[in-house]
Structure formats: structure tokens, C-alpha cells
Amino acid sequence: xxxxxxxxxxxxxxxxxxxxxxxxxxxxxxxxxxxxxxxxxxxxxxxxxxxxxxxxxxxxxxxxxxxxxxxxxxxxxxxxxxxxxxxxxxxxxxxxxxxxxxxxxxxxxxxxxxxxxxxxxxxxxxxxxxxxxxxxxxxxxxxxxxxxxxxxxxxxxxxxxxxxxxxxxxxxxxxxxxxxxxxxxxxxxxxxxxxxxxxxxxxxxxxxxxxxxxxxxxxxxxxxxxxxxxxxxxxxxxxxxxxxxxxxxxxxxxxxxxxxxxxxxxxxxxxxxxxxxxxxxxxxxxxxxxxxxxxxxxxxxxxxxxxxxxxxxxxxxxxxxxx
Amino acid sequence: xxxxxxxxxxxxxxxxxxxxxxxxxxxxxxxxxxxxxxxxxxxxxxxxxxxxxxxxxxxxxxxxxxxxxxxxxxxxxxxxxxxxxxxxxxxxxxxxxxxxxxxxxxxxxxxxxxxxxxxxxxxxxxxxxxxxxxxxxxxxxxxxxxxxxxxxxxxxxxxxxxxxxxxxxxxxxxxxxxxxxxxxxxxxxxxxxxxxxxxxxxxxxxxxxxxxxxxxxxxxxxxxxxxxxxxxxxxxxxxxxxxxxxxxxxxxxxxxxxxxxxxxxxxxxxxxxxxxxxx
Numbered sequence: 001x002x003x004x005x006x007x008x009x010x011x012x013x014x015x016x017x018x019x020x021x022x023x024x025x026x027x028x029x030x031x032x033x034x035x036x037x038x039x040x041x042x043x044x045x046x047x048x049x050x051x052x053x054x055x056x057x058x059x060x061x062x063x064x065x066x067x068x069x070x071x072x073x074x075x076x077x078x079x080x081x082x083x084x085x086x087x088x089x090x091x092x093x094x095x096x097x098x099x100x101x102x103x104x105x106x107x108x109x110x111x112x113x114x115x116x117x118x119x120x121x122x123x124x125x126x127x128x129x130x131x132x133x134x135x136x137x138x139x140x141x142x143x144x145x146x147x148x149x150x151x152x153x154x155x156x157x158x159x160x161x162x163x164x165x166x167x168x169x170x171x172x173x174x175x176x177x178x179x180x181x182x183x184x185x186x187x188x189x190x191x192x193x194x195x196x197x198x199x200x201x202x203x204x205x206x207x208x209x210x211x212x213x214x215x216x217x218x219x220x221x222x223x224x225x226x227x228x229x230x231x232x233x234x235x236x237x238x239x240x241x242x243x244x245x246x247x248x249x250x251x252x253x254x255x256x257x258x259x260x261x262x263x264x265x266x267x268x269x270x271x272x273x274x275x276x277x278x279x280x281x282x283x284x285x286x287x288x289x290x291x292x293x294x295x296x297x298x299x300x301x302x303x304x305x306x307x308x309x310x311x312x313x314x315x316x317x318x319x320x321x322x323x
Numbered sequence: 324x325x326x327x328x329x330x331x332x333x334x335x336x337x338x339x340x341x342x343x344x345x346x347x348x349x350x351x352x353x354x355x356x357x358x359x360x361x362x363x364x365x366x367x368x369x370x371x372x373x374x375x376x377x378x379x380x381x382x383x384x385x386x387x388x389x390x391x392x393x394x395x396x397x398x399x400x401x402x403x404x405x406x407x408x409x410x411x412x413x414x415x416x417x418x419x420x421x422x423x424x425x426x427x428x429x430x431x432x433x434x435x436x437x438x439x440x441x442x443x444x445x446x447x448x449x450x451x452x453x454x455x456x457x458x459x460x461x462x463x464x465x466x467x468x469x470x471x472x473x474x475x476x477x478x479x480x481x482x483x484x485x486x487x488x489x490x491x492x493x494x495x496x497x498x499x500x501x502x503x504x505x506x507x508x509x510x511x512x513x514x515x516x517x518x519x520x521x522x523x524x525x526x527x528x529x530x531x532x533x534x535x536x537x538x539x540x541x542x543x544x545x546x547x548x549x550x551x552x553x554x555x556x557x558x559x560x561x562x563x564x565x566x567x568x569x570x571x572x573x574x575x576x577x578x579x580x581x582x583x584x585x586x587x588x589x590x591x592x593x594x595x596x597x598x599x600x601x602x
Contacts, residue, residue, distance in 0.1 A: 028422070030416075031416035032422070034412040034416035034420075035428060037412065038409050038410065038413035038478060038482065042431070042435060042478065044471070044475075045447065045471065045472055045475040046438075046443055046475060048446075048450070049442075049443045049446035050446070052446035052449070056445065056446055056449070066452055067453065069453060115341060118337045118341075119337060119338075119341055122333065125326065127334075133342070134589075135586050136342065138586065138589060139345065139586070140345060140348075140349075141585075142582045142586060143578050143581075143582060144552075146536065146552070146557075147352075147556075148348065148574075150556060150557075150560075150570055151348045151349075151351055152348060153560075154351065154570065155348060160363060160366065160567070161367060162347065162351050165369075169366075196345075204592070208593040228330040228333070250437070253437045257440065259440060259441065263539070263542070267557065267560065278439055278440065278539075282444075291449060294441070298442040302439065305438070309437075
């Protein structure tokens with residue numbers, strides 16, 4: 001039976017019919033019919049808007065043309081020139097936002113990965129309370145974004161928040177109560193909140209990856225005298241490579257595009273130090289209703305992400321070929 | 324095998340630091356939701372001295388929370404049902420058939436998940452505005468617009484995870500069903516689907532969580548008529564006095580269903596993640 005199944009699958013595109021049961025033989029179109037609804041919705045919500053976005057970026061699509069968009073005048077690459085003119089206010093703000101986002105992404109990805117790895121390793125072997133801890137660590141990831149970030153917003157209030165209460169009243173680390181949601185501290189606020197939400201995902205993925213590492217490898221290396229750190233370096237890390245390759249890329253893309261954290265944390269206030277790129281493009285577009293310029297910025301963001309992803313995959317593939 | 328002392332110390336430190344980091348905000352949420360308004364307006368205190376459940380009662384009248392809750396419930400449920408149904412058929416095709424364009428499909432669908440939301444948001448908004456003008460079907464400010472948008476957000480991961488589950492179900496089962504007279508679809512619905520039930524439930528929870536927590540598109544596709552919780556909760560803080568105790572109470576209430584669902588199904592999630600990433 002199994003062999004029939006395989007050969008039939010391979011010939012799915014051909015008209016060859018097994019004589020035994022001609023009526024049950026599916027047509028070549030069946031998989032496409034099964035995929036049709038998924039393709040339709042992906043086209044309508046993702047692919048077509050993406051192509052439209054590229055087209056919009058070459059138009060002067062301001063509020064006067066929103067409801068009659070095809071009439072928006074073509075301006076070539078002018079929107080891109082405006083966005084990339086770093087001497088002008090618009091370009092300077094975009095560059096600043098881009099640099100803030102780079103620093104934010106680096107910090108959040110590195111710390112989240114480290115936390116996730118540490119937790120996955122210490123929870124790898126069973127001890128009392130392990131499953132309770134695992135469940136607890138996953139709660140911030142399961143929480144709806146706005147619920148978690150609103151709580152942080154409350155905690156970061158200057159006079160009534162828990163953070164200043166801990167730092168000033170409980171630990172006595174600071175004399176003055178700093179503002180956390182405006183000024184330069186806003187950067188650290190958004191970093192901490194993003195790590196709080198992101199690290200459980202790294203933990204979840206690495207924990208799943210560790211389940212496929214056989215226990216006897218550790219036992220054998222322990223007999224050879226390898227200690228925990230050495231075991232992690234020589235066994236755990238290499239075995240987790242396939243998971244890490246995917247995890248780091250996914251985290252980079254999610255964190256770089258993070259809109260929810262700054263949006264819920266800062267609300268209508270938009271501190272320059274916490275002005276992440278998605279949040280920046282959103283505000284730049286919906287404050288001025290200049291959709292052409294916003295689309296141009298989005299296209300630039302996409303090009304940057306594609307470039308980084310491409311380089312990353314190139315390096316990763318070359319290394320795995322060498323290994 | 325015994326853990327060394329060094330490892331045990333590392334374990335205690337790691338677990339303590341991460342537990343404090345994780346729990347403090349959760350504690351603040353629960354603790355503050357049980358304080359009267361006067362107490363959350365003053366300096367923060369760890370122990371609620373005047374315990375009250377009043378915020379859980381008042382939160383329904385400060386903003387139309389019940390309406391937002393209902394909107395979120397309808398939108399998320401509809402988006403989940405549609406997304407899972409579509410994903411089941413697509414995942415079956417990906418798992419059981421080898422066809423031209425299979426690689427292109429899986430790559431494209433997965434990569435749409437990775438692109439920045441603003442990239443789709445701006446054109447989608449303009450498309451929806453023009454669609455409404457041309458065909459008279461309201462998509463901005465209606466639940467329908469949100470439902471069709473949200474269903475696509477969970478679709479890629481749902482297809483990926485379900486395809487992984489279907490791969491784990493022996494093809495002999497489908498074949499046996501087909502010999503017994505089932506069509507392809509019949510084999511999927513009567514044999515494969517029941518066997519993949521844990522996966523379908525896990526994917527449904529994921530799809531629901533995605534729609535329930537969405538912020539970016541809700542911020543431009545909703546208005547007073549169809550506002551969902553993600554944007555509605557912010558209204559407490561736009562008042563002159565922020566009702567932080569009610570914000571925390573409302574945050575707690577809207578979180579409990581999805582958090583419980585996720586934690587109950589974390590094993591299926593982990594299984595789904597590993598089965599998918601092996602491919």
C-alpha cells in the first residue's frame with residue numbers, strides 16, 4: 001500500500017491513471033484547490049498591498065488623494081530622496097530612528113537569547129519545581145501585548161510607579177526619581193520591556209531544541225571529566241545550531257519591526273530615544289497623512305531587512321558547508 | 324548523574340533572577356487591581372492595605388469595556404475558525420502532495436510573516452478606503468475588515484505547524500480510508516484530522532491569541548463602532564486621571580483566558596515547533 005501511495009504522489013501532475021481504481025484518482029488540480037483559499041487571502045492582505053506599497057512610494061499620495069489614489073501624481077524617486085536627505089528634518093529623524101532601532105535590536109536579541117539559553121539549560125534536567133518554573137517563565141509571552149506593556153507603563157510612572165519605588169525607596173540606588181517614559185531613559189525602558197516579552201520565546205524554542213539532544217552524550221562526556229561549561233560549549237551549543245539559526249533570524253526580524261511595545265508604552269508621547277522605526281514610520285504617515293513618503297520609508301526598511309537576511313543566510317550556509 | 328555544586332549555584336542564581344524579572348510586573352498587575360483609586364495615585368506600595376474588588380466592577384462603566392470585549396471575542400473567534408479551516412486544507416496539500424510551486428508557496432507564505440507590518444498597513448488602509456467607495460462594503464470600522472486581516476496573520480504559522488502534524492500521521496491511514504471509499508477530502512476530514520486533534524487545538528489557541536493581542540492594525544482599522552480591547556484599554560489612560568487600578572483589573576481579566584489556554588497547551592506548542600523545524 002505504501003509503495004502505491006508514494007508512486008501516486010510522484011505522478012500527481014501526470015495523467016497516468018492506475019487501472020485499479022480510476023474514480024478515486026485525484027486530478028493534478030487537487031492540491032491547488034486545497035491551497036486556493038490560503039493563496040487568495042495571502043494575496044489580498046499581504047502580496048497585493050506590498051506591491052501597492054512599492055507603487056505608492058513613487059507617488060505624491062497625500063491626504064487629498066486618499067480616496068482617489070490613482071490620481072496621485074507620480075514623483076519618481078522624490079519620496080526616497082526626501083527620506084534619505086539626512087540634512088533635512090525628515091531624513092535626520094529617520095536616520096536617528098534607524099540607529100536607535102539598531103541598538104535596541106542588538107540589545108534585545110542578545111539579552112533575550114542569553115536569558116532563554118540560561119533558563120533552558122538549567123531546566124534541562126529534572127529537579128523539584130521544574131515544570132512550575134517553566135510554566136511561570138512562559139506567562140509574559142502568553143500575555144496579550146497590551147496587557148503586559150500597560151503594566152510596565154504603570155510601573156515606569158515617575159511618582160506612582162514600582163520601578164522608582166524599588167530603585168529609590170527600596171534599594172536607595174538613586175536620590176532623584178527619574179522619568180522613564182520621556183527623555184533619554186525611554187530607550188532603556190523600551191529595551192527592558194521588549195526583553196521581558198521576548199526572552200520566553202527564546203526559552204521556548206531552545207527548550208524544544210534541547211529535547212532532541214540525547215542524554216547519554218552528556219553522561220559519556222561526564223565520564224571523560226567534562227564539566228558543565230565544557231559540556232555546554234562542546235555538546236549543547238553545536239547540537240542547537242539548527243534551532244539557533246532560525247531563532248536568531250526570527251528574533252531579529254520581530255524585534256527590529258516591533259511596533260507594539262513603543263506604541264503601548266509611550267502612547268501619544270514619542271520620545272526620540274525610544275522612537276523605533278515601525279513606530280516612527282507609523283507616526284510620520286498618520287500625523288502628516290503623507291502616504292507616499294511613508295510607503296517610501298517602508299520600502300527602505302524592507303530593503304534593509306532583505307539585505308541583512310540575505311547576508312545572514314549566506315554566512316550561515318557557508319559555515320554549515322565548511323562544518 | 325549528579326549535578327556539580329557549581330552548576331547548582333548557577334541554577335539557583337539564574338532561576339532567582341529570571342523569576343523576579345518575570346513576576347514583579349505580574350504581581351504589580353494583580354496587586355494594583357485590588358487597590359482603591361487613592362492608593363494607586365499615591366506612592367507605590369508592595370502590600371495592598373485596603374483590599375477591594377471595586378476596580379473589577381467599575382472598569383465596565385469607565386469605558387465601554389463590555390462592548391470592546393464582545394468585539395474582540397467575535398473578531399478573534401471568527402478569524403480563528405476561518406484561519407484554522409483554511410490552514411487545514413493548505414497543510415494537507417503541503418503534507419500529502421508533491422506539486423509544482425510547493426516550495427514557492429511555503430517560502431512565500433512563511434516570509435510574509437517576517438515583513439514589517441507598516442509595509443502592509445499603509446497600502447491596506449488605502450485599499451480598504453477605496454474598496455469601500457467602489458463596492459460599498461465597509462471594511463474600515465467593521466468587524467469584517469478586522470476578521471479577514473487577522474485570519475492571515477496566523478495562517479502561515481498554522482499551515483507550517485499543521486503540516487508538521489500531518490507528516491507525523493502515517494499515510495497508510497489515508498490510503499486505508501481511500502480504499503474504503505473515502506475521497507481525498509473525506510480521508511482528511513474523517514481520518515487525518517481526528518488524529519491531528521492536539522495540533523488543531525494548539526493552532527486554534529495560537530490563532531486566537533494572535534487576533535486577541537493585535538495592536539497595529541486595530542489602531543487604524545477600528546473606530547468607535549468596532550473598537551477591540553487592544554485599543555480600547557488605552558482609553559482609561561487618556562482620561563484626565565488615569566484609573567490605573569481599573570487598567571490593571573481590565574488587563575488581568577482580558578489576559579486570563581488566553582494565558583490559561585496557552586499554558587495548558589504548551590506541550591503541544593513545543594511538539595509543533597520541533598516537528599515543524601525539523602523540515
